[in-house]
Amino acid sequence: MANSKYAYVRNFELPDSLLPGTFMLFRLDGHSFHRFSDQHEFKKPNDVRALELMDHAAKDVMTEYPDIVLAFGESDEFSFLLRKSTTLYNRRESKIVSTLTSLFTSSFVFNWPKYFPDTPLQYLPSFDGRIVLYPEEKYIRDYFAWRQADTHINNLYNTTFWALVQEGGQTTTEAHATLRGTFSKEKHEILFSRFGINYNQLDARFRKGSVLFREENMTKYRSLFSQISSEELVATDTTLIESDKALEDTMAGSEASPTKGETRKA
Ligand code: ATP
Ligand code: ATP
Ligand code: MG
Ligand code: MG
Ligand code: MG
Ligand code: MG
């Protein structure tokens, strides 16, 4: 072959296959969505159109890859759990990460006009992706509890923050100052006494994120998420996990400020 003297460069490509017999947890996250959400005038704290578009893209990924058994989404991120025994792309990490991330991204862009008919895309959104391996189901359970606690912490903070700004007339700097050092209970109190908002009655999607199951996996994987009724699962396909109590327990002691979210803005 004419190019065989060049073919040796192929040997610089290193194998990157992932350890067999471990759960693959694939997470993607919108790149600079703080800016993206501003530029596209997302409703704050939660733009339901954007969340539904994320769910749509995640469903497309799950449809294309049967080895994904479960997905959890919040804000600009989605996590996907792959079967321990998956042999997808011979478990090559960069092949899996890049292909799934790009499929999600193209679905997000392709379906954008269905969710934002009056808001043309101003520029090209992108997502980062990574895979973490977990050897046991215990870690999978804790992983999803961690992401869902993050949803809760950020949403409680953001909901209170935006109430102070949008209804309380505070500047963003003032609202951050008001919330600095506050605990969960005090945020609930601000929402209720100053704005008449009962946090626990807000859309559960905002408080707990969304979960995509395959029906055939429901029984097997619902044990990861304690208090979920099978009617909910069948009815919506996108459903909710854990009780507020379980969430509060998970987050105990980590409540002073959100891990991310609107804090970066001031
Ligand atoms: P993999 O997922 O492993 O990359 P693949 O089917 O994409 O599998 P490649 O080795 O990447 O395989 O080859 C891409 C193939 O796509 C080419 O062999 C060719 O058949 C087709 N192709 C790509 N671009 C063009 C093009 N511009 N015109 C015609 N055919 C094309
Ligand atoms: P990075 O590139 O490091 O991920 P980022 O700006 O995307 O930076 P994130 O921590 O991922 O930061 O946070 C995403 C941000 O996008 C949120 O803080 C929020 O401002 C915004 N955002 C994402 N989804 C929504 C939504 N559905 N409604 C309102 N705002 C959203
Ligand atoms: Mg980030
Ligand atoms: Mg992001
Ligand atoms: Mg994010
Ligand atoms: Mg090619």
Ligand code: MG
């Ligand atoms: Mg190719």
